[in-house]
Every structure is written in C-alpha cells, then in structure tokens.
Amino acid sequence: MKILAFIESQDGDVKKTGLEIASYSRSIADARGYELVGVGFNIDNTKILESYGLEKFYNIETKEDNFFNVESYSDSISLIVEKEKATIIIVSSSADGRYLGPILSVKINSAYISNVVGLPTKYDPVQVKCSCFTNKAYNEKKSLKDRVILSLSSNSFGLKEQNKTCEFLKSTYVSSTKSLKVTEVDRLKGEVSIADADIVVSGGRGLKGPENWNLIEDLADVLGAATACSKPVSDMGWRPHREHVGQTGKPVASNLYIAVGVSGAIQHLAGINSSKVKVVINNDPEAPFFKAADYGIVGDAFEVVPKLTEKLKARKL
Amino acid sequence: MNILVCISCVPDTTSKINFKEGNSSFESQGVQFVINPNDEFGLTRAIWLQQKSGAKVTVVTVGDESCDPILRKCLAIGADQALRINIQAKDGFQVASILSTICKDKNYDLIITGRESIDYNGGMVGGILATICGIPYLANCIHLEIDGNEVDLQREIDGGKETLKASLPVVIGSQKGLVEEKDLIIPNMRGIMQARQKPLEVISPNEIKPATEILTFQKPDKKGPVKLVDSDNIDELIKLLENEAKVL
Numbered sequence: 001m002k003i004l005a006f007i008e009s010q011d012g013d014v015k016k017t018g019l020e021i022a023s024y025s026r027s028i029a030d031a032r033g034y035e036l037v038g039v040g041f042n043i044d045n046t047k048i049l050e051s052y053g054l055e056k057f058y059n060i061e062t063k064e065d066n067f068f069n070v071e072s073y074s075d076s077i078s079l080i081v082e083k084e085k086a087t088i089i090i091v092s093s094s095a096d097g098r099y100l101g102p103i104l105s106v107k108i109n110s111a112y113i114s115n116v117v118g119l120p121t122k123y124d125p126v127q128v129k130c131s132c133f134t135n136k137a138y139n140e141k142k143s144l145k146d147r148v149i150l151s152l153s154s155n156s157f158g159l160k161e162q163n164k165t166c167e168f169l170k171s172t173y174v175s176s177t178k179s180l181k182v183t184e185v186d187r188l189k190g191e192v193s194i195a196d197a198d199i200v201v202s203g204g205r206g207l208k209g210p211e212n213w214n215l216i217e218d219l220a221d222v223l224g225a226a227t228a229c230s231k232p233v234s235d236m237g238w239r240p241h242r243e244h245v246g247q248t249g250k251p252v253a254s255n256l257y258i259a260v261g262v263s264g265a266i267q268h269l270a271g272i273n274s275s276k277v278k279v280v281i282n283n284d285p286e287a288p289f290f291k292a293a294d295y296g297i298v299g300d301a302f303e304v305v306p307k308l309t310e311k312l313k314a315r316k317l
Numbered sequence: 318m319n320i321l322v323c324i325s326c327v328p329d330t331t332s333k334i335n336f337k338e339g340n341s342s343f344e345s346q347g348v349q350f351v352i353n354p355n356d357e358f359g360l361t362r363a364i365w366l367q368q369k370s371g372a373k374v375t376v377v378t379v380g381d382e383s384c385d386p387i388l389r390k391c392l393a394i395g396a397d398q399a400l401r402i403n404i405q406a407k408d409g410f411q412v413a414s415i416l417s418t419i420c421k422d423k424n425y426d427l428i429i430t431g432r433e434s435i436d437y438n439g440g441m442v443g444g445i446l447a448t449i450c451g452i453p454y455l456a457n458c459i460h461l462e463i464d465g466n467e468v469d470l471q472r473e474i475d476g477g478k479e480t481l482k483a484s485l486p487v488v489i490g491s492q493k494g495l496v497e498e499k500d501l502i503i504p505n506m507r508g509i510m511q512a513r514q515k516p517l518e519v520i521s522p523n524e525i526k527p528a529t530e531i532l533t534f535q536k537p538d539k540k541g542p543v544k545l546v547d548s549d550n551i552d553e554l555i556k557l558l559e560n561e562a563k564v565l
Binding site for chain 2 (some may be wrong): 016040065095096099105113131132134140144145153167177178180181186187192193194200204244249256266276291292293298299303307308311314315
C-alpha cells in the first residue's frame, strides 16, 4: 500500500507546509508500513525531502506554464496516483491545497476530507478527526470510499525529521485544455502571509484609525510576523480585506496570535481558534477576548505596544 | 445569461454550537439559520449581473422544508426563482453530485457556490460540482467581470492574488471581496411581497451515496483562565511567552 504526499513549493523551494505534509504522511506510513511517495512541481532543492521521510519523489516540470494551474496539476497528480496505486493522498490546507483536493477527488474517484487535525484513528476505511463550525467544534469522519484525500489543517501536526533514502523521478506534466488560465500573479514581496506565518499580529477598532497601524506593523516587524485585522477594520476600509481574519475572513493557525484592540466577537474568535497561544492587549477588561486568550494585558495599546516592540527589539540585539 | 447560485442554510455566525443524541448530530433547536455568508456575497454579485444585463438568477439548496424561509429571503433579495432539492444533505460530495444533475439539465452559464459553508467548512462543493460537469472552477473568487463569453477573474491566494481568464461556463467559489459587506442587499417590503409570488420548485432527486460519514461531534476542551500581566510589567509577558509558552 502507498501514501502520496503533495509537496507545495514556491519559487523552487519547498514550503514549510510541504515539510509538514511530508512529516504527517511519514507518520501514517510508519504506522501502517506503507511506502511514502511525494509529488511536487518545479522544485529545485529536492534534497531536503530525504530528511522528512520520503522514499520516492516525482518532480514535475511544468515548463511554459509558470503558474498554479489547478486542472493541469490535478491531471498530472492523477497519473501518479494511478501509477503508484496510492490509497491515501495528503494535501495541505493552503489556498492551493484546498483548491486542488476536491477537483482531484473526482478525477481519482476518492473521498475528500478537509480540516483534518490529527492522524487517522482507524484505517480501512480511514477515520480521522476534523474541525468544523469554523473551529467551534470537531468531528470524527469516516471515508466511505477505498481511496481518500486528506487536507491537513496547517500547523496542526508540525515538522518531524526522519532520514530516508529517496529515489528522485520525473513525471509528465499534463497540460489542461480547459478555458481557465492564469495570466498574472501578484504576491506581496517581502511580507509574510497570514497562512505561512508562525506569528500573527492583529489590530482591531481599538486602534482608532488606519493612521495608527504603524503600532501593529512595528511589532509584527520585530517578530517577523504577518499583520491581520478584525472584520470591522476591513469593512471600514482601514486595512485591505486580505488581512481580515475570522469566520468570513482568513483562518489563522499560527503558533502565536497577538490581538491588539480587538474585542473578540465570536466570529473573530472562531477564525483564530486554532492558533496555539493567544495574547490580548485591550483597555477594556470586560472584552470577550480575555476569555479566549492565554495571556492578557489590560492597558492602553498606544502605551503598551510601543513598549513591547522596544523590549523585543532590545532582546533581539 | 442563466446564473445558478447554490445556497447553504447555516447557523447564524453568532450561534452557540451544541450536539444531541450522544454527540452524533447537530442540535438545530433554538438556532437561527441564515444564508451562508460566502454564498450571500455570490448572490449579491449575481443580482448585479441581473440588474446590469438582465441575467436570470436561480437559487438552489439541498435540504428539507426548513430551508424554505432562506430561499424566500434569496427571492426577496432579488433572485428570479428558487429550487429546493428535497433530500437531507449528508456530505459535500453528495450535495455536489445532486447539484450536478440539475446543472447538466439546465445549461447554466455561471454557477456560484460559496468558498465554503461556515458550518462544515468543507470547501468542496464548487470544485466537485464543476469537475463532474467538466467545466472549470475558480476557488476563493474575489473578482468577476463578464464580457460576452469571456470572463475576467481573480483568486485570493496565500499572500496575494492571481488574475485569470476563462470562457463561460464557469463555476466560482465566492467570498468577501467579490462584493463587500456594505454591498449586501437587505430585502425591502416590495422585495418581500414579490418573493411570495415567485416560483419555489421542490424537486425529488435520485438517491446519491455520500463519500464520507460523520460518526461523532466533540466540543473543544475548556481552556484555562487567561494569565493577566500588569501593563507596567511587559518583561513578564516576554518571559512567559519565551519560557512557558515557548513561542518566541
């Protein structure tokens, strides 16, 4: 039996989420005695995959197609699923992973389970714990098909190194004939995205206006963190909506989430619930966020945040 | 142009979530149901296309008669007609498969599903539906402009956005950004009155098996109380984050 891991990369480098997918898949392979096969696109430095337990890796060159083309990618992966007769396929919960999974599931006639937060509790058929109701609850889900794709929630498993000898192979890129084509990708340069960040610093209405966002940006800067905001802040146009985290915005599953001047509406808390450690800074001790947070400071953000930034800067030096 | 907007009825975003029957099913008693927010962004965009170019907007949901008030609300917002596929929704695969039978019959130019529902968060109906129908799917859609048969689209990606082109028909996964929160249409009295006269057709589908089954639900463990640090003692917070939480 075989398990296939879809390893994501950017600009030729394996993404951290790709290593987490490899680590998670390795644990399943070990538990079941399965062979672990990986697949990725246009990866320059594949060597690192040996340290995360892959035994075989297909690197697919897309040549003229520079962008993530979901149809071509899923067709190309389908070929490998069939060739290797993989029964468990693991993808990430990134924007691309969650885009690819459902489409691939139709092409390989498998079940698709998203928001997976742990290793399978049973096999044949696979049974696994998932989050639902935007992290307000969990459920235990069973696949009713012989083949299953699991989309692992980001940062729910972590990285585990394990050295293996890996066979590196190439495979065909199937160019899709569907009409949908990417013409341009606009990625913020030099900024950490919320999805990839270990730390996220988020601001709410308590910051009083967009002109005060340097507070958030300076703190994020010293921590190497991504910046985020609450729903009202994005609705009022203080910040772009790509920064909106919460139920209708982006989910956050960082190691550390720092909320400044965010009251903690139930929709906001749902979206950030999977973050491991939550810190709140708010001048209102009754703010609901204090009930959800691990650490808190009751105080004026305009005094506390610059001090925190200064002290973190000093600590780094 | 014919547009189909797939609607999911979900618990209001402020709902407390509870389970019944030994944690095997969702307790819907006392819960207010609403149009799934991601679907509502898509419905609003569809209504704009209706107002601009006379597109016909059909809304559809999979579920029992308890979904009818939500479909009436969609009609009050401006949809021309509603379909309800009278079967209990079991999982995203089953719902998408059932919807695909409707789509194959009716030749919609544009099919809109929400990026994901806020209850089960599967994020799969659009992708599975499109792939069964053999038409392209764009997830996390934040821009849609149609000119004749050509479509300009944008997808939100991690840390940025992607610009795409396609030809109709397409399926999109709508989300905030396609329209803004302030653009959402609140039905007026005239809309509500008209909605009563608009057609709401109930369809009995063939049984389609789901691909997954939910065995049990569980609520997250109760977390301990917050550790408060004095605002004059920021060093203490840094120490806690470093040594106790180990996140710095």
